Amino acid sequence: MKNLPELKKSFVAAAEVVGAQVVDCKGLKQAVDYLVERVDGSLLCPTFVSGEKNGLADKLKKAGLKVVTEDFRNQAASAQAGITGVNFAMADTGTLALESTAEDIRLATTLPEVHFALLDPAKIYADSLEAVEPLRQLHQRDPRNYIAYITGPSRTADIERVLTIGVHGPKELHILLVPKLSNDPLEM
């Protein structure tokens, strides 16, 4: 059996090293509250299974957020943030895996300055080699794929090798650990 507390601990440590902010949430409610405190522009909320199941978009709307659920191509450029689920994660590098074949997932995680990712800590694998299994299953399930491994916010060191956060992608990555969201790595 996986040692979940251990995996979670090393995941959190590794993700924080690369500049992600990791928040332990008791439930979705706490995650929504966290967003409310941080988002005042529009929030892209694409369709994904665990979000649908838990009525995420509605909850966010009820909490007073300006939630965008369609027409991302036109909305994304001006949106402040995007929120998605996570298929699985890797502890050793603090990495998230997002099955992003649906274009809205990609737009929500590339264009806005902030990305909120909801991760069920039951889906943390030890490392990328162990995670080849779900990676392969995703390839077997879908005929076409766009799968993103995301480790911290976008970064560059191209000018004088000075690490600078947020060049083309999100400047902030918030990982919200929400238990009992979905323990299936094939499901976001």
Place this chain on the structure above:
Amino acid sequence: MNKQRSKDYRQRIDKALATPKLQDALHKFGDAFLVARGNAFAKYDFEAMRDEISQMKTSVRENHAELLQQFTQNAEAAGATVYLAKTAEDANNYIAELAKKKGAKLAVKSKSMASEETHLNIALEKAGTKALETDLGEWIIQLAGQRPSHMVMPAIHMFKEEVAELFSKETGKTEQAEIAHLVEVARNQLRQGYLDAEIGITGANIAVAETGGIALVTNEGNARLASTLPKTHVALVGIEKLVPTLEDATKVVRVLPKNATGQPLTSYVTWIRGAVPCDGEEKDLHIVLLDNGRSTLAESPQCQDALNCIRCGACANVCPVYQTVGGHVFGHIYIGAIGIILTAFFHGLENAAEIVRACIGCRSCVAICPSKIDLEEIILSLRETIGEEEGIGAGKDIVFRKVMRNRKLFHGLIRAASVMQKPVTRGESSIRHLPLFFSSLTEWRTLPAVAEKPLRDVILQQEQEVKKPRYRVALFGGCANDFLYPELGLDLVTVMNALDVEVFYPQEQNCCGVPALYSGDKETAIELAKQNIDAMLEGNPDFVLTTCPTCTMALQRDFVEHLKDNPAWAAKAERLAEITVDAAGFVVNQLGAADQFKQLAASEKVTYHDSCHLKRGAGVWKEPRQLIETAGHDLVEMDHADRCCGFGGSYSLTSHPEISKRILGDKLQDIAESGASCVAMDCPGCMMQIRGGLEKQDSKVRAQHTIELLAEALRQKK
């Protein structure tokens, strides 16, 4: 040799050397890189990981046709169009045609070395499509109208003030030379490009046969945008990027960022298979597989390992030559050690002819390569090819062919030199200008005089009282020990005798052949290998000892390599390789005798310089340190102890003295900062360089061979 080409090359070197800021930046990067990399690999077994990658990549090379077919089938089944481009021109034409068909005015590009290789931007421009680089470094380079000077960090040679100037021109405002601000400017300036472009062009770090997908390993997020927003995605991928399975791909991904920049992982790894959704339609995905010389490279037995490269760029990061002159000198499109090799195959031998000689042979690149490529050996073999094609220079040709192969003539001439230099030396052990074999390049280091009597003569007069010899060993002196530092050979006899080992000096031994080999004259090297094998095996020694690690590598590695297909010689070469060992290693490992020197020495603060070929060739670095410490010295480590001293034989004397001088300067600084009064080493070449540099600076620090320190300790005991 092409005169104009050489002249241009010399000018590039001078220009680079006149930019101390660049050297400073590259040195700092080299240091920071090693620290970050060490942390990134802390929990991992790098040696095991690189064994795996090297085996996997080798098997890919051997099964290339099948894997290529598998990849193509799977990619096409997922809706991609796959095109195999034979040449750079072929790839460019295909992409330019496509752009025309799409009526594309703008293509956004994420970083792709393959597109630099083919000069794709120029081809697109001709077809009426503007190519916009979106990787920050590439964009800077594009605005400056330059080419990348590093494969991973294209603009590493530029400074924020220059970037601010370029960006100001672009925005029409004065942009502050402040890095965070400049990054923000790039973000804003490039954003619209993704939305406007009809085509997104990326490279790929990996192509996975199992899935028909590609993987992109990036930090900035621009490749994600370039592969998402435009309706058409073109991925230009070298055919060597193929791997069989997702596990193999993962193993590459795991190592690549750690070895490239010391990052545990890049911000993004993007796995793309097939025509994914795009604005309510299907993406038009074209995968252009680029051959352009790779198949030819695969067929070259000496060079084919270079195809195992995963383009981490580390071979440049650690290279003392790269750190001194940068990628615009030490490279063409691809830079550093791997750049030399790829240039020869992708851009023609002509473009590699100068840089192939710029490598000093220190093997730092070999030690750091995650694909375990013996880059230095490949570079040597290319030097040979170029030597055959272009000649190695008339002067050298005569020395090697007519003189060195004839031992009596060669040694006779050196003896004559000893006499001729007399009036100049006035009895000093070092002189400013040496006739005959050494150039007059002594402004920055003194050069030793040729000894009055070589080791081969004086050793015969040395009495050896060994009652019950444990071993009888033959000493392979090498030219420097023999003719410049005979006292070193005598010290070796003293040390060995104290350990009950008898030493003899085969008189027929000749130069180890490395100078000829490094100059591209393999024929002479082979002839010398044969002479030496016969000379050293005669008398049936238990071991053959060396005091020069470059000779050690010749006897252990090169002779075997030269003669492996020669039935009359192969076994003899193997035998000599087996019994050859460097002196310090012999004392510690074969004799287990380090303790016999315990606390004999009058303690001194000693720092140790690792000779390239001893540490990275023979794998010996602990042993001399153990001996020095056991003898009672206070051993202090200098920074960069295993960085090359810049000697490299004719490298420092004739071919690249300016670069050699800078590398020596770095070493002398590290020695001074260590606070030691003695720097020890195990190579007469390093002694010549470091001692000469110290003398020139009037430094009080002495440079000694470890064996000399041991003999000294024995004398101090008495």
